[in-house]
Amino acid sequence: MKKLIILTLLIFASCGNKKEIKQVAEISCGQCQFELDSENGCSLAVRFNDKAYFVDGFSIDDFGDAHNKETGFCEVIRKAEIAGVVEDGRFKASAIKLIE
Template identity: 35%
Template sequence: MKNLIIVAVLFITNMLCAQKVTNKVVDVACGECKFGMKGDACDMAVKIDGKTYFVDGAKKMEAYVDPHAKNGFCNAVRQATVSGEIVGNRFKATSFELVAEKPKAKSK
């Protein structure tokens, strides 16, 4: 019973301390490949205010671009406009829009 109370208090404290993020442009990449995070496989992560978080609630990396392409999340840090909240060590996205890459200038 004591353990159940401790878990409930930690859960409630965690929920009350959730940090909301609204329409913020953040760095996004593979957490393991580009941000050095520990994980089981290549997974999308964001960097918010200098801290990295795995993302829940967004499409898989492959839905945006081949992760291993030159501009893919395993090889490049991109940017996205996101909304959601940080809960524990995860970012719970309610919106996630990849910022379009600027086209390269054509050489003459």
């Protein structure tokens, strides 16, 4: 019986899901707007809780022309509803929905 309880606890511990973040955040080009410099070229990034992270799972061009003067991420900072986890200093996005 003891082994069964320990096994059950180990299974629950190993299946623990990383805490997914769901909130409204700033979204833009990491290099042009958030002063991130660990990548070359323009890349999508989010900023929340006063910290910016490059995004994995979505591209800067998934939301239109990044250099559009009114809406491009290299030109302006926009707001979005985001969902995902921070892992290894990057935001692993499962969902991004722009707020107009």
